[in-house]
Amino acid sequence: MENKFADRTNLVKPSETREILKVTERPEVISFAGGLPAPELFPVEALKNACNAVLNEEGAASLQYSTTEGFIPLRVAISQRMKVIGIDSPIENVLITSGSQQAIDLTGRIFINEGDTIICESPTYLAAINAFKSYNPKFVEVAMDDDGMDMDQLEKTLQEHPNTKFIYTIPDFQNPTGRTLKLERRKRIIELANQYDVLIVEDNPYGAIRFAGEALPPVKYFDTEGRVIYISTFSKIFTPGLRLGWICADESFIEKYVAFKQTADLHTDSFAQRITAKYLELYDIDEHINKIKAVYKERCTVMLSCIEEFFPKNLSYSKPEGGLFIWVEFPESVDSRELFAECLANNVAFVPGTPFFPNGTKNNALRLNYSNMPKEKIRQGMKRMGEVLHRELEKETILL
Numbered sequence: 001m002e003n004k005f006a007d008r009t010n011l012v013k014p015s016e017t018r019e020i021l022k023v024t025e026r027p028e029v030i031s032f033a034g035g036l037p038a039p040e041l042f043p044v045e046a047l048k049n050a051c052n053a054v055l056n057e058e059g060a061a062s063l064q065y066s067t068t069e070g071f072i073p074l075r076v077a078i079s080q081r082m083k084v085i086g087i088d089s090p091i092e093n094v095l096i097t098s099g100s101q102q103a104i105d106l107t108g109r110i111f112i113n114e115g116d117t118i119i120c121e122s123p124t125y126l127a128a129i130n131a132f133k134s135y136n137p138k139f140v141e142v143a144m145d146d147d148g149m150d151m152d153q154l155e156k157t158l159q160e161h162p163n164t165k166f167i168y169t170i171p172d173f174q175n176p177t178g179r180t181l182k183l184e185r186r187k188r189i190i191e192l193a194n195q196y197d198v199l200i201v202e203d204n205p206y207g208a209i210r211f212a213g214e215a216l217p218p219v220k221y222f223d224t225e226g227r228v229i230y231i232s233t234f235s236k237i238f239t240p241g242l243r244l245g246w247i248c249a250d251e252s253f254i255e256k257y258v259a260f261k262q263t264a265d266l267h268t269d270s271f272a273q274r275i276t277a278k279y280l281e282l283y284d285i286d287e288h289i290n291k292i293k294a295v296y297k298e299r300c301t302v303m304l305s306c307i308e309e310f311f312p313k314n315l316s317y318s319k320p321e322g323g324l325f326i327w328v329e330f331p332e333s334v335d336s337r338e339l340f341a342e343c344l345a346n347n348v349a350f351v352p353g354t355p356f357f358p359n360g361t362k363n364n365a366l367r368l369n370y371s372n373m374p375k376e377k378i379r380q381g382m383k384r385m386g387e388v389l390h391r392e393l394e395k396e397t398i399l400l
Contacts, residue, residue: 011133030381031349032303035175035324036372041292042239043283050278054271062274068258068266070096070246071273077280078246085207086221087230089248095257096268100205100233100245103257105131106264107166107201107229110256112137116165119157121149123327123356123365125175125203128168137165139358146318148174148181151188158196166199166229171219172207173323176356176367180321183216190222200228208237208289210322211297226250234276236324237289242272296324296371302378303370310386312393324371327353329364330393336366339392348384 054062069075075091082089097103104127112118112135120128122141129139140157143150149169158164167189171181181189193200202219220228226249233245247257261267279285303326307317311328318327330336336352343349353365370378 008134008136011136012130026347028347029344029349030347030373030377030384032368032370032373032378032381033349033351034372035369037236037240037324038292038295038371041288041295043279043288046279046283047239047275050275050282053282054274054278058274062271064270066267066270066273068095068262069254070094070268071270071277073281074244074273074277075246077277078248082230082248086217087248089230092251093248093254095247095249095254095261096273097245097247097261098265098268099235099240099243100203100231101127101131102261102264102268103231103245103247104128104201104203106247106257106260107231108132108135108137109260110253111165111199113165115163117161117163118166118168119154119161119164119198120168120358121170121174121177122361123176123353124168124358125170126355128203129355129358132168133358140164141357141359141361144174144177144179146179148179148185149189151185151192154189155192158192158198162196164196164198166201167193168201168203169219170203170206172204172216173209173320173325175206175323176325176351176353177327178318178320178323178325179327180213180216181219186216186219187222189219190224190228193227194225198227202228202230203232204230205233205236206323207232209293209296209324211293211300213321220248226253229253237292238276238279238285242269242276244268244272244276293322296322299370299373299375299378300326302375303368303382306379306382306386310383312386312389314393315389324369326368326370328366328368329353332364334393335363337363339366339388342388342392343385346384346388348381348388350385 074096075094078094079089079091108131114136116137117140118132118137119140119142121144140161142154142157173180200219204218220230230248314331316329337354340352351367354363
C-alpha cells in the first residue's frame with residue numbers, strides 16, 4: 001500500500017526520553033533518566049477517600065460527559081492558587097487540560113504557522129520541541145547561564161527575527177537544566193515582549209517545588225498586556241497519572257483553546273477532575289507539597305555531593321533550588337550519547353543532552369533526575385557513573 005501519512009509525520013520523532021525509559025526498565029538499572037516524581041509520595045489513601053466521596057456524592061455526574069472548560073470547583077481552586085503566586089486569573093481565564101503536554105500541543109496548533117519563529121532557551125524541554133515541530137516552525141535558541149535566558153541575546157534575536165510568534169520559557173527550575181530565571185530578567189522579558197509585540201508561553205510545572213532560596217513571582221505577574229500564556233500541571237505536585245494540567249490566559253486566548261480542545265478530546269477526564277477537586281476540598285495540598293520538597297531537597301543534596309565526590313573535575317553542573325533536574329556539561333569533545341551507552345552497560349542511566357537542543361547544537365551535556373530514586377540508590381548509581389566518566393574522559397584526554 002502506498003504511504004498515506006501526512007507530510008508533518010516526518011517532522012515528529014518518538015521522544016528520546018521515552019525510548020530511553022524503555023531500556024532502563026530492567027530492575028538492575030539505576031535510572032536517573034525520567035522526569036518522574038517519587039511514587040512513594042503519592043497520596044494513595046487520601047485519594048481513596050476522595051474517590052469514594054466523589055462516587056457517593058456525585059457518582060453519575062462524575063462519569064458523564066462534561067464541559068470543555070473544566071469542572072468549575074477545580075477551576076475555582078486553581079484560580080485561588082494562581083492568586084497566591086500573584087496571578088489574578090478568574091475562572092473565565094482558566095482552562096483544564098489533559099496534562100500540561102496537551103496545553104503545549106494546543107499552543108502549537110493555535111499559534112504556529114509554518115515558518116514562524118519560536119524563540120526558546122538553549123537547551124529546552126524535549127516534549128515541547130516535539131509538540132511544536134509538527135507545525136514546522138523555525139526554532140531560534142537563546143543561550144542560558146546560571147540565571148536563566150540571556151536577555152541581551154534575546155533582544156538581539158528579536159531584532160533579527162521580526163516574525164517571532166512567541167517566546168517559550170520555563171523560568172523555574174528549568175527542564176533540563178534546573179536553572180531559574182532571576183527576578184530582573186523576568187521583568188526584562190516582559191519589556192521585550194511588549195516592545196517587539198510577541199507572546200510569551202510560560203511553562204511552569206515545577207515552580208511550587210522550591211526547596212531552597214527565595215520564591216520569585218511568575219513572569220505572568222509582570223504582564224500588563226495579557227500576552228503571557230501560563231501553563232502548569234498537577235503532575236509534579238500531586239500525581240501525574242490523573243493527567244491534569246491547566247492554562248491561565250486572556251479570555252480571548254482561552255476561547256481559541258476551548259475550540260481546539262473540543263477537536264482533540266472534548267474535555268479532560270471528568271472523574272479525575274472531580275477527584276482532584278475533592279482532594280483539594282478535604283486535604284491541604286500545600287502540606288503534601290512540603291513533604292515532596294523535603295524529600296527532593298535531601299535527594300538533590302545527595303546527588304550534588306556525589307558529583308563532587310565521584311565525577312571528574314573537568315565538568316560543570318547546575319545547582320538547582322527546586323524542581324527535579326541537574327544539568328552536567330563536559331568538554332566539547334565529549335559525546336554524552338557515547339557516555340550513555342557505556343553507563344547503561346554498567347546498569348546506570350541518564351538522558352543525553354542532545355535532544356534538548358531543537359537545532360542539535362550540542363552533544364556534550366546530560367540531564368540527571370534525583371526525584372525518583374532513594375538516597376542509597378542515588379549514591380550507588382552516581383558511583384557507577386563516576387567510574388565510567390573517569391574512564392571515558394581519560395580516553396578523551398589521551399586522544400587530545
